[in-house]
Amino acid sequence: MHGRVLVIAGSDSGGGAGIQADIKAITAMDAFAMTAITALTAQNTLGVQGVHPVPPAFLRLQIDSVLSDLGADAVKTGMLGDAATVGLVAEMLAPLQIPIVVDPVMVAKGGASLLADSAVAEMKRSLLPMAALLTPNLPEAEVLTGMRITDEAGMRRAGEALLSFGCAAVLMKGGHLEGPDLVDVLVTEKRVLAFRSSRIATRHTHGTGCTLASACAAGLAQGLELFTAVSRARAYVQAAIFSAPGYGAGHGPLNHAVTVDPARLAGLRS
Numbered sequence: 001m002h003g004r005v006l007v008i009a010g011s012d013s014g015g016g017a018g019i020q021a022d023i024k025a026i027t028a029m030d031a032f033a034m035t036a037i038t039a040l041t042a043q044n045t046l047g048v049q050g051v052h053p054v055p056p057a058f059l060r061l062q063i064d065s066v067l068s069d070l071g072a073d074a075v076k077t078g079m080l081g082d083a084a085t086v087g088l089v090a091e092m093l094a095p096l097q098i099p100i101v102v103d104p105v106m107v108a109k110g111g112a113s114l115l116a117d118s119a120v121a122e123m124k125r126s127l128l129p130m131a132a133l134l135t136p137n138l139p140e141a142e143v144l145t146g147m148r149i150t151d152e153a154g155m156r157r158a159g160e161a162l163l164s165f166g167c168a169a170v171l172m173k174g175g176h177l178e179g180p181d182l183v184d185v186l187v188t189e190k191r192v193l194a195f196r197s198s199r200i201a202t203r204h205t206h207g208t209g210c211t212l213a214s215a216c217a218a219g220l221a222q223g224l225e226l227f228t229a230v231s232r233a234r235a236y237v238q239a240a241i242f243s244a245p246g247y248g249a250g251h252g253p254l255n256h257a258v259t260v261d262p263a264r265l266a267g268l269r270s
């Protein structure tokens, strides 16, 4: 194991997204996950039944506890909830000289709002400029840029517009477009790269975004180059969707343990 990742995000009681997905993805990448929880959610594959925010002072305490002792090689932010929390997190991360992956979570797969409208401006002002990698899905990229995105060319244009907020790289996730091919577009100042794969026909995609961003953060914590970290994270998400366990009646969780092989430890397989 190597690479320490601090995740600042919300808990998903259903275990498929949020902090739970983050810990599983980071562990599956053989890195070490630490957490500062912004909110508890009562959630399952059907939707979000309730949200219980953590008081800002206690969020601050969690981040301080982790950084003052264990330290971190990368940070990943997910659900932040409101403008005050975005501002607090940005202020606490500002002095750090490590890669920060910002997943600008706004709406859960079932439609529940996870970020107040008033927090969007604060996110653009304080958090985006410090991101080594921003990972919006298409609705989030539309809110952040005010652009309509309907195809790959639009993804590229929106990614370039997002760079102007000061982030070093943007991974535009194409999960929300239709069609048999799935493309994610990585945009940096130097280059634009399209990652292509087949869309897997499944309803088990709960937490794909959290999982992808956390796997990217693990790679960066381990010193991988950005392209390699994204490429490995995408391969992981695809394998985890393919082997999803099929739990729940709605958008089910992925198989985060696709990289884990306990039978080998037990000597059942060489």
Ligand SMILES: Nc1ncnc2c1ncn2[C@@H]1O[C@H](COP(=O)(O)OP(=O)(O)OP(=O)(O)O)[C@@H](O)[C@H]1O
Pocket: 017, 108, 109, 136, 137, 138, 173, 174, 175, 176, 182, 183, 184, 198, 199, 200, 201, 202, 205, 206, 207, 208, 209, 210, 212, 234, 237, 238, 241
């Ligand atoms: N059906 C699918 N088959 C293969 N890959 C997928 C599928 N759906 C999403 N992905 C991949 O999962 C990753 C996350 O993309 P997506 O657009 O779903 O993010 P998201 O909307 O933020 O997810 P979430 O709702 O979990 O926050 C991307 O790499 C995307 O290409």
Ligand SMILES: [Mg+2]
Pocket: 103, 105, 137, 209, 210
């Ligand atoms: Mg998402």
